[in-house]
Amino acid sequence: MAEPLFDRVAIIGVGLIGSSIARAARKAGLARTIAAADQDASVRERVAALGLADEVFERSGEAAAEADLVIVCTPVGVCGPVAAEIGPRLKPGAILSDVGSVKGAVVRDMAPHVPAHAHFVPAHPIAGTEDSGPDAGFAELFDGRWAILTPLESADPAAVAALRAFWEGAGARVDTMTVEHHDLVFAIVSHVPHLIAYNIVGTAADLEEVTQSEVIKYSASGFRDFTRIAASDPTMWRDVFLNNRDAVLQMLGRFVEDLTALQRAIRWGEGDKLFELFTRTREIRRSIIEQGQDTAAPDFGRRNAPSAGDHGAISPPGP
Ligand SMILES: NC(=O)C1=CN([C@@H]2O[C@H](COP(=O)(O)OP(=O)(O)OC[C@H]3O[C@@H](n4cnc5c(N)ncnc54)[C@H](O)[C@@H]3O)[C@@H](O)[C@H]2O)C=CC1
Numbered sequence: 001m002a003e004p005l006f007d008r009v010a011i012i013g014v015g016l017i018g019s020s021i022a023r024a025a026r027k028a029g030l031a032r033t034i035a036a037a038d039q040d041a042s043v044r045e046r047v048a049a050l051g052l053a054d055e056v057f058e059r060s061g062e063a064a065a066e067a068d069l070v071i072v073c074t075p076v077g078v079c080g081p082v083a084a085e086i087g088p089r090l091k092p093g094a095i096l097s098d099v100g101s102v103k104g105a106v107v108r109d110m111a112p113h114v115p116a117h118a119h120f121v122p123a124h125p126i127a128g129t130e131d132s133g134p135d136a137g138f139a140e141l142f143d144g145r146w147a148i149l150t151p152l153e154s155a156d157p158a159a160v161a162a163l164r165a166f167w168e169g170a171g172a173r174v175d176t177m178t179v180e181h182h183d184l185v186f187a188i189v190s191h192v193p194h195l196i197a198y199n200i201v202g203t204a205a206d207l208e209e210v211t212q213s214e215v216i217k218y219s220a221s222g223f224r225d226f227t228r229i230a231a232s233d234p235t236m237w238r239d240v241f242l243n244n245r246d247a248v249l250q251m252l253g254r255f256v257e258d259l260t261a262l263q264r265a266i267r268w269g270e271g272d273k274l275f276e277l278f279t280r281t282r283e284i285r286r287s288i289i290e291q292g293q294d295t296a297a298p299d300f301g302r303r304n305a306p307s308a309g310d311h312g313a314i315s316p317p318g319p
């Protein structure tokens with residue numbers, strides 16, 4: 001087997017994403033040693049029982065010491081304090097990365113703690129499920145999925161290349177973009193869709209005339225797809241919305257305007273408008289499938305849900 005890419009990889013926060021990275025790194029031989037840290041004792045117990053890491057720590061700083069690559073896989077709201085603990089322990093030449101669904105706030109919170117002798121390269125794998133915790137992860141999660149790197153202008157090209165090789169080794173396709181562009185793109189293809197799902201499931205549950213049992217009984221319809229998304233981790237998604245506030249509010253503003261136009265079309269019986277939109281959106285779905293965006297990953301059974309969406313270019317909404 002070829003030499004591992006990294007001698008020691010540390011994973012901080014061993015939930016769905018952290019445990020999937022550990023499994024993928026083991027399977028592909030990307031690390032000689034895997035160190036893991038999690039603040040939750042029951043998670044550390046599962047990590048040890050599942051054999052996901054060679055060493056398991058309570059303190060992130062201890063896992064990060066001596067690591068060549070440290071990947072922070074906690075909810076984005078605690079990336080700053082975690083970086084503050086890890087920063088002073090990073091060895092010269094170490095790469096610090098993350099997997100957060102938001103990049104601007106993570107860079108703002110983590111970058112000040114990275115010493116000059118280490119390299120910070122933020123990342124975001126576009127792969128996941130509504131489940132959380134170390135038992136929910138699997139080695140194939142990233143197969144054929146995108147991993148977005150958002151290196152700062154000052155980033156060391158060799159560190160960016162090493163992180164790219166790691167993600168490619170884990171099965172992902174890698175792209176780079178700026179932090180700002182990332183947050184705008186994922187506001188519309190991932191964050192707002194999750195908010196819509198949380199909202200529609202909440203509204204249905206609140207309606208007096210639609211009882212809970214009817215929601216469950218008839219949920220084989222489109223509503224069922226929303227309930228999967230709305231089952232996603234509350235801590236993670238609270239942090240996403242609090243930390244990508246501007247881009248989400250910008251996209252929501254546009255969404256609400258377009259929804260109002262649809263409401264008006266229904267009220268005034270403007271069938272042509274509805275038909276035109278539904279035809280355009282059907283085309284979008286078909287082109288996503290043609291580009292292999294919906295079928296890129298192997299079949300994971302119920303886990304093979306479409307992930308955050310396509311990866312096309314996006315411009316800020318027009319006036
Ligand atoms: N769930 C998904 O589908 C995806 C999630 N992400 C990002 O990945 C990150 C992790 O998400 P999941 O793995 O789904 O969450 P998870 O809830 O499964 O795992 C997070 C882990 O971090 C630990 N943790 C929390 N605070 C900590 C701290 N201060 N120090 C050490 N450990 C701590 C928790 O105990 C937990 O085990 C989030 O930032 C999220 O935005 C990215 C892509 C997809």
Ligand SMILES: O=C(O)C(=O)Cc1ccc(O)cc1
Nearest residue numbers: 101127128129130306307308
């Ligand atoms: O489960 C799904 O459909 C997802 O959308 C998974 C996901 C959630 C958050 C991300 O930042 C990336 C992917």
